[in-house]
Amino acid sequence: MKRYEQVTHHLREQIKSSQLRPGEPLPSLRSLSERLAVSKNTVIHAYQQLEAEGLIEPRSRQGFFVSHSQPQPELSATPRPVTLGALALNVIRAASQSDLQPLGSADPDTRFPARTQLYKTVARNARARAHFQPAISHYQPPPGSDLLRARLAHHISETAFSCQPQEIIICNGTQEGISLSLRAVAQPGDIIAVESPSFYGTLQCIEALGLKVLEVPTIPGEGINLSLLEKLLKAWPVKALLLNPNINNPLGFQVQRSHQEKLMALTAPYQLPIIEDDVFGELNYQSHRAPPLKALDSDGRVILCSSFSKTLDTDIRLGWVIPGKFYEEVNYFKYVTTLASSGLIQEACAEFMAERRFARHLRRIKRTYKQRWELFAGDMNRCMPSELIYSHPEGGYLCWLELPKGCDGDRIYQQALAEKIAITPGSLFSTEGIYRHCIRLNFSVYNGSSEIRNALIRVSELVRSEIQRAG
Numbered sequence: 001m002k003r004y005e006q007v008t009h010h011l012r013e014q015i016k017s018s019q020l021r022p023g024e025p026l027p028s029l030r031s032l033s034e035r036l037a038v039s040k041n042t043v044i045h046a047y048q049q050l051e052a053e054g055l056i057e058p059r060s061r062q063g064f065f066v067s068h069s070q071p072q073p074e075l076s077a078t079p080r081p082v083t084l085g086a087l088a089l090n091v092i093r094a095a096s097q098s099d100l101q102p103l104g105s106a107d108p109d110t111r112f113p114a115r116t117q118l119y120k121t122v123a124r125n126a127r128a129r130a131h132f133q134p135a136i137s138h139y140q141p142p143p144g145s146d147l148l149r150a151r152l153a154h155h156i157s158e159t160a161f162s163c164q165p166q167e168i169i170i171c172n173g174t175q176e177g178i179s180l181s182l183r184a185v186a187q188p189g190d191i192i193a194v195e196s197p198s199f200y201g202t203l204q205c206i207e208a209l210g211l212k213v214l215e216v217p218t219i220p221g222e223g224i225n226l227s228l229l230e231k232l233l234k235a236w237p238v239k240a241l242l243l244n245p246n247i248n249n250p251l252g253f254q255v256q257r258s259h260q261e262k263l264m265a266l267t268a269p270y271q272l273p274i275i276e277d278d279v280f281g282e283l284n285y286q287s288h289r290a291p292p293l294k295a296l297d298s299d300g301r302v303i304l305c306s307s308f309s310k311t312l313d314t315d316i317r318l319g320w321v322i323p324g325k326f327y328e329e330v331n332y333f334k335y336v337t338t339l340a341s342s343g344l345i346q347e348a349c350a351e352f353m354a355e356r357r358f359a360r361h362l363r364r365i366k367r368t369y370k371q372r373w374e375l376f377a378g379d380m381n382r383c384m385p386s387e388l389i390y391s392h393p394e395g396g397y398l399c400w401l402e403l404p405k406g407c408d409g410d411r412i413y414q415q416a417l418a419e420k421i422a423i424t425p426g427s428l429f430s431t432e433g434i435y436r437h438c439i440r441l442n443f444s445v446y447n448g449s450s451e452i453r454n455a456l457i458r459v460s461e462l463v464r465s466e467i468q469r470a471g
């Protein structure tokens with residue numbers, strides 16, 4: 001690689017991984033040439049190249065800035081049925097095999113004391129039930145346990161926005177919350193706009209409900225492409241927008257407040273319902289969480305869905321919906337779909353949330369995942385080939401890897417699986433096959449043990465040989 005190509009590559013990677021965000025200034029020619037020990041001409045050449053690629057733009061007398069409208073993956077921008085097939089289910093099944101190195105499915109580390117405490121509470125309550133035999137069994141009908149809703153409302157009001165218990169409906173995880181919300185706002189055949197890349201579980205939920213999906217690219221580090229969304233809303237009768245704005249899966253970034261405000265303003269004339277998947281929203285690495293979109297919702301059209309899956313344990317299967325003006329519809333669909341969520345688990349979670357235990361637990365896991373990211377990123381830098389671009393998450397435990405076009409993430413997935421390593425193929429994150437050259441890795445249990453490190457090194461070798469094969 002020539003010197004200017006190395007500088008171009010270095011900056012391109014920083015832009016694509018959001019270390020340099022849209023609108024941010026690039027270093028001056030002099031400071032960058034000094035820092036990288038290259039001539040000013042080399043830096044000029046690199047800046048010209050990045051400008052030609054649309055990644056940066058000059059502003060008169062101010063230097064170069066990262067472009068606001070980054071080149072987007074090529075999506076057809078037409079609504080289409082979802083057909084992701086059985087691969088997603090295989091990925092989830094593979095993740096549940098305990099003999100695999102878990103770099104795949106988006107599962108949290110379970111070795112935190114809070115989870116043990118929670119299950120002790122479940123066990124105590126279960127024992128109490130074993131000894132106390134009511135004459136008749138009964139459901140905990142929707143909207144769910146009053147105590148749990150009160151504790152959740154208190155927690156949400158302290159950390160995100162003012163919320164009353166009677167605004168909350170308990171459900172079996174975010175996935176059920178999203179499914180109920182989609183049914184509340186749309187009928188089979190309707191169009192749902194989603195950001196791209198999008199979590200495959202959501203895409204398959206849209207598929208199962210007979211809805212069509214309209215994929216709108218996300219600008220990493222910024223959020224859904226608003227100018228494209230505006231055009232698509234004019235062109236198509238979109239029924240709702242489904243977003244995963246805070247600590248997005250798979251990109252891991254957090255949406256800026258100004259972007260959220262513009263999104264709300266843009267969708268207001270359509271009174272467009274927005275389903276907000278906030279399942280990772282509390283896992284940002286800063287001390288306070290970024291407010292969800294729901295915090296800006298003055299007319300009740302944002303439906304927030306979340307759960308304990310990423311903060312405590314996926315297996316609790318307990319989540320909540322804050323449906324705004326769609327409360328009655330969501331409550332009805334919860335009732336006709338699953339009748340109720342387990343009263344035993346709701347009771348235990350409510351008890352667990354007392355005395356700020358959940359808040360303490362959140363502080364602890366955020367610290368841990370941030371440390372794991374630093375460890376993981378250090379190892380990625382050492383072992384991954386330089387052609388690879390990877391995201392720099394602002395929270396959670398997922399990292400998105402983009403290989404050069406032509407590479408096949410499905411092949412890497414199959415090869416890794418054969419060697420007992422779980423990863424997630426990028427092809428699952430769109431209905432249009434545009435992320436086939438990507439993979440997603442989970443670093444929630446990346447604690448520096450030799451097993452997990454060796455698994456990452458092996459994945460890096462598979463990535464390297466895939467790049468060679470495709471090149």
Ligand SMILES: Cc1ncc(COP(=O)(O)O)c(C=O)c1O
Nearest residue numbers: 106173174175199249279307309
């Ligand atoms: C973005 C996103 N939304 C929803 C879900 C499903 O969450 P739950 O276990 O709460 O149903 C997941 C699970 O991985 C996810 O990553």
